Amino acid sequence: MPKDEKIEKKSLEDIVKKILNIEKIISITALTEGRANDIYEVKTENGDFILRLMPENKNETFEKTANAMRFVENEIYNKIIKLSEDKKILILDKIEGNSLQSILNKMNEKTLPKEEILSENDIHLILSEAFQSSRMMSTKKVPKGFGHINENLQGWANSAMEEVFRGLTSCFSLIISKKYIDIETTKKIGNLFYNNIELFLNVEPRFVYCDLNFGNIIVENKKFKSLIDFDFCISGDPVRMFEIVFKYTNEKYKNVLIKAMKLNAKEKVKLRLYIILSTLNTLKIYCSEYLGKNIDSKIFNEENMRYNKKFLMDLLNNKIEF
Numbered sequence: 001m002p003k004d005e006k007i008e009k010k011s012l013e014d015i016v017k018k019i020l021n022i023e024k025i026i027s028i029t030a031l032t033e034g035r036a037n038d039i040y041e042v043k044t045e046n047g048d049f050i051l052r053l054m055p056e057n058k059n060e061t062f063e064k065t066a067n068a069m070r071f072v073e074n075e076i077y078n079k080i081i082k083l084s085e086d087k088k089i090l091i092l093d094k095i096e097g098n099s100l101q102s103i104l105n106k107m108n109e110k111t112l113p114k115e116e117i118l119s120e121n122d123i124h125l126i127l128s129e130a131f132q133s134s135r136m137m138s139t140k141k142v143p144k145g146f147g148h149i150n151e152n153l154q155g156w157a158n159s160a161m162e163e164v165f166r167g168l169t170s171c172f173s174l175i176i177s178k179k180y181i182d183i184e185t186t187k188k189i190g191n192l193f194y195n196n197i198e199l200f201l202n203v204e205p206r207f208v209y210c211d212l213n214f215g216n217i218i219v220e221n222k223k224f225k226s227l228i229d230f231d232f233c234i235s236g237d238p239v240r241m242f243e244i245v246f247k248y249t250n251e252k253y254k255n256v257l258i259k260a261m262k263l264n265a266k267e268k269v270k271l272r273l274y275i276i277l278s279t280l281n282t283l284k285i286y287c288s289e290y291l292g293k294n295i296d297s298k299i300f301n302e303e304n305m306r307y308n309k310k311f312l313m314d315l316l317n318n319k320i321e322f
Contacts, residue, residue, distance in 0.1 A: 015084075049091050062088070095226055097219055126224045139206065206235070
């Protein structure tokens with residue numbers, strides 16, 4: 001933090017007092033988790049809260065996040081307390097518990113008390129309930145004005161297919177030029193999508209929680225508590241909720257993950273296709289915005305791109321089971 005840390009902290013305290021309409025704050029503590037924005041724990045005499053602050057160099061606001069949380073408020077524990085007028089500060093109820101990822105990290109480091117260690121069955125039940133919570137959200141028809149693909153929800157299937165194949169085309173041209181994949185691989189991918197085109201038909205758009213990962217699954221007393229972080233929600237195919245969690249889950253927990261997902265045969269094919277598309281898009285972004293440039297990124301770096309390329313080829317060669 002800069003030299004004027006105390007001034008910044010005092011300023012933040014004053015802002016929070018005004019938003020919450022209170023006179024005293026016991027403490028504001030920066031938390032380490034969080035990628036896109038700064039996250040703080042706020043302790044007050046009226047209870048504890050989570051404060052999310054959008055950095056100045058970000059153009060996004062929390063308005064969509066707030067709308068998404070309000071839309072599924074009956075399925076989640078952390079409620080919105082306040083959203084600042086400029087949409088840069090979001091204050092939430094604090095949920096007691098820890099993320100599944102932090103618990104597993106401590107288990108791997110052997111720093112977790114014996115009575116808190118999760119068995120494989122515990123992990124399976126936690127994931128099953130987390131996925132059921134996400135599926136319950138996806139039973140909701142998305143209201144007009146929300147989502148990426150078609151706000152009026154008319155002709156969604158055509159829009160979805162157009163996005164898929166337009167996405168393939170734009171990804172191919174750039175990634176091939178940077179020698180990340182060859183022509184034969186693009187033909188194989190194109191044929192795979194074309195041969196399964198019927199899977200994109202008659203899909204009714206639903207609310208999709210797209211940041212399903214172990215870091216966003218809150219656990220208390222070895223049981224699932226709630227999902228958090230609703231920045232990445234879309235109107236679309238519910239199968240897409242599993243993209244991130246499947247792609248980035250450690251191999252150690254893949255079998256229990258697959259068991260908990262409970263996908264049918266068609267859903268498994270669709271998930272494979274969606275992950276191929278998102279992996280291509282990741283490579284495209286890296287090639288267009290990061291390759292050859294001295295930009296530090298935890299996501300878009302050469303090591304992660306090698307992983308994405310290998311993951312893509314394994315998907316195409318059926319080396320990855322769902």
